[in-house]
Amino acid sequence: MQTEEQIKEMVQKKYADIALQTKEENETSCCGSGCCSSEVYNIMNEDYSTLEGYHADSDLGLGCGLPTQFAKIKKGDLVIDLGSGAGNDAFIARHETGETGKVIGIDFTPAMIEKARKNAEMRGFNNVEFRQGDIEQIPVSANTADVIVSNCVLNLVPNKNKVFSEIFRVLKPNGHFSISDIVLEGILPTELREAAEMYAGCVAGAIQKQVYLELIENNGFTNVTVQKDRPIIIPDDILSKYLSPEQIQAFKDSGKTIRSITVYAEKTCCGANCCN
Numbered sequence: 001m002q003t004e005e006q007i008k009e010m011v012q013k014k015y016a017d018i019a020l021q022t023k024e025e026n027e028t029s030c031c032g033s034g035c036c037s038s039e040v041y042n043i044m045n046e047d048y049s050t051l052e053g054y055h056a057d058s059d060l061g062l063g064c065g066l067p068t069q070f071a072k073i074k075k076g077d078l079v080i081d082l083g084s085g086a087g088n089d090a091f092i093a094r095h096e097t098g099e100t101g102k103v104i105g106i107d108f109t110p111a112m113i114e115k116a117r118k119n120a121e122m123r124g125f126n127n128v129e130f131r132q133g134d135i136e137q138i139p140v141s142a143n144t145a146d147v148i149v150s151n152c153v154l155n156l157v158p159n160k161n162k163v164f165s166e167i168f169r170v171l172k173p174n175g176h177f178s179i180s181d182i183v184l185e186g187i188l189p190t191e192l193r194e195a196a197e198m199y200a201g202c203v204a205g206a207i208q209k210q211v212y213l214e215l216i217e218n219n220g221f222t223n224v225t226v227q228k229d230r231p232i233i234i235p236d237d238i239l240s241k242y243l244s245p246e247q248i249q250a251f252k253d254s255g256k257t258i259r260s261i262t263v264y265a266e267k268t269c270c271g272a273n274c275c276n
């Protein structure tokens with residue numbers, strides 16, 4: 001059994017390697033593990049290319065949703081992107097917040113921060129900042145952000161409760177977040193979990209959807225809304241490497257799924273103490 005620190009070290013090492021790869025090398029996978037299926041399938045990553053502010057060289061194919069599309073970012077907002085990678089969502093958020101706003105990307109992998117900073121510099125952006133840090137202790141003062149976004153990151157973090165409590169601390173009163181992530185519905189058979197992890201990554205640390213939503217509510221957020229929810233389909237040719245045809249059928253009939261969800265919630269303030 002790995003400790004939380006060992007898990008974080010492993011994740012950091014993996015993303016240090018991924019930072020040096022192209023989107024094509026990482027493609028077909030939320031976590032960049034690559035894929036060898038011959039089927040046409042729906043994978044975790046979604047098509048950003050139609051969103052304004054999209055820059056192909058910041059897109060390493062690591063997302064599992066489009067949180068910025070749902071984040072209700074307004075001109076002048078201060079937006080924080082948790083686990084910002086090469087800056088993909090941060091630059092889309094920058095387009096939404098405009099010249100009068102600001103975006104801060106946080107990532108704990110130095111190579112990702114370096115890549116994101118280079119991307120920002122290349123475009124002459126002076127209102128996007130990338131800070132190295134662990135999102136279990138977000139390096140931003142309390143009551144700072146209007147909006148927080150994150151794309152396919154919390155599943156990698158051992159203490160998700162701590163991250164939600166940090167999000168609550170850092171959001172301004174009446175601020176909100178929109179987060180895309182991987183969750184599970186039902187307990188997956190061990191072989192299937194292994195197959196999914198080999199296929200797409202981002203599954204090993206994923207928790208039950210219901211538990212995920214409860215963590216958000218238990219941290220004081222209101223108006224918790226699932227804005228998008230879709231199953232991640234693992235192709236049969238991958239499943240058949242790990243499961244018998246009968247086991248594959250049983251899994252399909254079971255209703256157990258790996259899901260990509262985008263969740264919205266608010267830090268609603270209703271009185272003197274409720275946001276402190």
Ligand SMILES: C[S@@+](CC[C@H](N)C(=O)[O-])C[C@H]1O[C@@H](n2cnc3c(N)ncnc32)[C@H](O)[C@@H]1O
Pocket residue numbers: 008011012015030031059060061062063064082083084085086087088089106107108109112133134135136150151152153156157
């Ligand atoms: C799957 S990638 C997603 C990157 C980016 N959001 C995107 O969609 O392109 C996960 C990112 O989260 C970062 N990360 C993972 N755990 C973290 C933590 N505890 N604190 C800060 N960053 C973390 C990794 O370094 C990596 O860049």
